Structures are given as C-alpha cells and as structure tokens.
Amino acid sequence: MTARVRLARVGYAVAVLMLLLAAWELVKSVVPERGVSIGDQRILPRTGDAALPHVWSVVTVLGERDGAGTVGGTLVRTAGFTLGLALLALVIGTVVGVALAVVMQRFAWVERGLFPYIVVSQTVPLIALAPLVAGWGGKIVIAGEPWRPWMSIAVIASYLAFFPVAVGMLRGLHAPPKASVELLYSYSAGWWDTLVHLRFPAAVPHLLPALRLAAAASVIGAVVAEISTGTAGGIGRQIIVFSQQATGNAARLYAAVLAAALLGVVITAIVGLAEVALRRYNRPAGAAGGGR
Template identity: 80%
Template sequence: MKAKSWKLGRVGYPVGALLLVIALWELVKLLVPVQGVSFGGQRVLPRTSDAAMPHVWRVFTVMGDADGKRTVGETLLRTAGFTFVLALTALLIGTVVGVGLAVLMQRFAFVERGLLPYIVVSQTVPLIALAPLVAGWGGKIVIAGEPWRPWMSIAVIASYLAFFPVAVGMLRGLQAPSKASVELLHSYSASWWDTLVHLRFPAAVPHFLPALRLAAAASVIGAVVAEISTGTAGGIGRQIIVFSQQATGDSSRLYAAVLAAALLGIAVTGVVALAEFALRRYSRPAGVGSSSGGTR
C-alpha cells in the first residue's frame, strides 16, 4: 500500500505542480492589465496581451495551425527529434569523458589536485562564446575522409556541459568505499582494476545516477544553445528563433516551441531512467565512509 501511494505521489506531484503553474498563468492574464504594471517607469508585472502572453489553451491548439507544408506540431516534432538525437549523443560523449576523468583522478591524487580546479573553472566559460570557436576548429577537421558536420559541433558543445556533473559525481562515488574495504580486497591480492570493478564502480552508482540526470538536462540545454549560437538549422533551438521572429501579434508558436524544448528535456531524462532501472540493485548507498584522502 505504501509503495502504491509512493508511486501515485511521484506522478501526482509533478502533475499538480504543472496545473498550479497553468492556473497562476491564467490568473495573471486575467487580473493584470494588458500593458502590465509599472512603478517609477519600471515594469514590475509583464504585459498580458496575446502577443506577449497567450492563453494556455492557445499554446496547445496552435499545434494544428499550418506551417508551410506541415502543421506547427509536425514541425516541432521533427525539430525536437533532431535535437533529441544530438542531446543523447552529447550525453554519451559527456558520460564517457566524465567517467574517464573521474577514474583518472581517483587513481592518481596529483591528477585530482591539478585537474579538478580546472574542471570546475571550465564551467564558467559562457557557452555562447565557446560555440563559434568549436564550430571554427571543427571546420578544419577531417575524420576518415569525411568533413566535419555542423551537428558534430553541437554534440561537442553540449557534451561540454554534460561531462562536468558526471566527472564530479563519479569521482565522489569512486572515493566512497572505506579504507578498510579497499585494504580487504588488497589482502586478497586484488589488483587496482579488480578493486575498481568490484568495489568502486558499484559504490559509485548512487552518486553517478543523480549526476547523470543533471548531465541529461545539461545536454539538452547545451544542444539548444549551440543550435542558436552556431545558426544550425533543423533543431528545436533554431526553430525557437524562427518562431520568435514570427511572434508579432501572436506568440503562441514561440511558447509552443519552448514547451517542446521542455518536453525534450523530460524525454532525455526518461532515457536516463532506463539506466537507473538497469542499475537499481546498486542504487542504495553503501554504509561506507569517504576515502578521498586514504588508499587509492
């Protein structure tokens, strides 16, 4: 009975939060003047005209409006699918790089002391400034006789955001086993690799999975921003720009595109849920202490 209530609560809370946001949106549109509210020449509440703040139902019904040879919904589905593949690619790249760096830092203490600060600082670099550099460098690369494609730049840029939570979370997890547990395996003549596979990796799973969820969200954000920054067509990021340029009297298409991008993030996070299901046997933290300063 408790398990059933927990499952209902897990679904009910997000749905309830969404309904609350919708109710607040419509309440603001009903009560706030069309031109908004200003004090001292500064607007403190937004305009509520349809051009600035459409009704919620209009955001959904606009999906059926024509957009060239397709409907708006079909356009958003196609562009979201393109970005979905790029976000998953970025997540995969970021996960591989993050796990590799975490293993390297756990193995060698001097690498952690020298590299970890730069990993943290790397996230302060604005993505919009990094995107043109990656696109420019990528244009000079040829892989197996094939030229660099624009989508490759987007995947690399998005993975730049995705690798960070994986690297930090995985490092903490790899350092989770107690010194006594590590020494026990050493007493059995276990090699570093055996200790990594049979002790550190299972202990790292409870830290790795939340980091992977953060990386999934970051990969979607990175992909959308990279599409906008590099001007690459075909994805939901570029479609947001297109609809924003069309939002003169009705911004419902723009909000529909933003909603599609949000749902895209949920879809990528859903893929991570499959990994959580596969690793559920390791999902509970072991009762071990930190060994960050102990045996490596």
C-alpha cells in the same frame, strides 16, 4: 519502488503542472496588458497576447498550418533532431566524465591539478564557446569526411554534460570505506580489481543523480548551440524562427519553448532506464572514506 509510490509521484507532477497553468491564467487575467511599472522599472510583465498568450492558444496553435505540415508536426520533427544530438552529447559527456573521474581517483596529483580546471571550465559562457567550436570543427576532416554542423552541436552539448558526471563519479569512487579497500588489498586485489568490484558499484548511487543533471545539461547545450551556430533542423533554430513570427501572437514561440522543455523530461526518462538496470547497486555505500 512500489506502484503506489510511482502513482503518487505522477500525481504530484500533474498537480504541480496544473498549478503552474492556473497561475499562468491568473496572471493574464489580473495583470494589465501593459504590465505594471514603477517609474521606469517594470515590476510585472505585460500580459497581452503578443507577450503572454492563453494556455489554450498555445495548445490550439499546434494544429495550425506551417509550411507543408502543422506547427505540432514541425515541433515534433525538430525536437526529434535535437533529442538525438542531446543523447549523443550525453553519451560523449558520460564517457569523458567517467574516464576523467577514474584517472583522478587513481592519481592524486592529477586530481589536485586537473579538478580546479574542470570546475573553472563551466564558467566559460556557452554562447561564446559555440562559434569557436564550430570554427575549429570546420577545419577538421575525419576519415575523408568533412566536419558536419551537427558534430559541433554534439561537442558543445557534451561540454556541459561531462561536468556533473565527472564530479559525481569521482565522489562515488571515493565513497567506499577505507576498511573495505584495505580488505581487498589484503586479498592481493590490485587497483583494477578494486575499481571493478568495489569502487564502481559504490559509485552508482552518486552517478545516477549526476546523469540526470547531465541529461538536462545536454538538452540545454544542444538548444543553445543550435541557436549560437545557426544550425537548422533543431528545436533551437525553430525557436528563433517562431520568435521572428511572434509580432502579433506569441503562441507559436511559447509552444516551441515548451517543446524544448519537454525534451528534458524525455531524456531524463531515458536515463531512468539506466536506474532500473542498475537498481541493485543504487543504495548508499556506507560510511564515506577517502582510501585510494
């Protein structure tokens, strides 16, 4: 990717952000504070400061005092805690997803029997699963150490992260043309050699987009898990704290929500480093084939 293309992408991202902020202020200036309703159905939201603060209010609130520090400092600290858990969940989800994909590619009967359940697993509401994982974890002791609340958050977030990795990796492992697979077999290459020298490189273009989805899912999972389990220290819990303080002005709440959204940008940028490391393999694998 040339420097000009990178600059253009950054410019597009900044332009979209400016348009969103302009739309935010336009809605606040045009829509009445009580919103617009037809009968009992509200069709446009309320725009008072308690519901939709000005953009500059969200920015300036970062300098307000919050306990021993500022709101901005609190958000940085709590976002850092959540980022660490999201990264751990991404690693766990990636390892589990890749392992499942390899097993399913190796054994067709495992893929036929397991893949539908992998898909169905994502229909379970995370907010319902989180208390169960926290409860089960409280009964686990690892090497004499009790289960920590942050471990439950990492497990719950990895539950969302493994799915796109497993699906993308499995598709990539099936990507090499049948002729290429048969060529390696003709050279007496076993399953492992074929996996390492053909299937893994061919899977990279499918794995990298999946990792981006998994990165975003890990942040969502970590935030929801913090809220669901009541674990303090992360941005999810901080959103709850600020929502309880948003009786007169919701600027702090919006600042926390935007900080959580920025976590997705940060972790996706970290995944981008993997794309740089694997750029030699990040190209189409040719005609798709179903050879095993």
